Amino acid sequence: MQLADQFQQAQASASNQLREVSQAAASASAVAQEATASGESTVSFQSELPQPLQQAMVAFIERCPNWDQYRLVQAALAGFLIQHGVESRDITRLYVGNMFRRESLTQGV
Secondary structure, X not given: OHHHHHHHHHHHHHHHHHHHHHHHHHHHHHHHHHHHHOOOOOOOOOOOOOHHHHHHHHHHHHHOOOOOHHHHHHHHHHXXXXXXXXXXXXXXXXXXXXXXXHHHHHHOO
């Protein structure tokens, strides 16, 4: 039960963090548009995570070895954008693809 409580706390903290990430993503949007215009498809940014969120992320990845930090962040950001009104097939595909990869279904994650 303690793990479930930690997960719920991490989700609440993640929601706050995702708001901050979305603000950072908005400022990175200009960089992304430039990268898209030049043919690049990857945007990198660095953000500090509160310790409880980082610990929950590490614990989750340790329990679910088919997830990594990149997949987790992509799924979280795509899910956040979908929940907040972004209507894009590409974003939806990215979210669903990260959440329901074949190995996730076979390992019960």
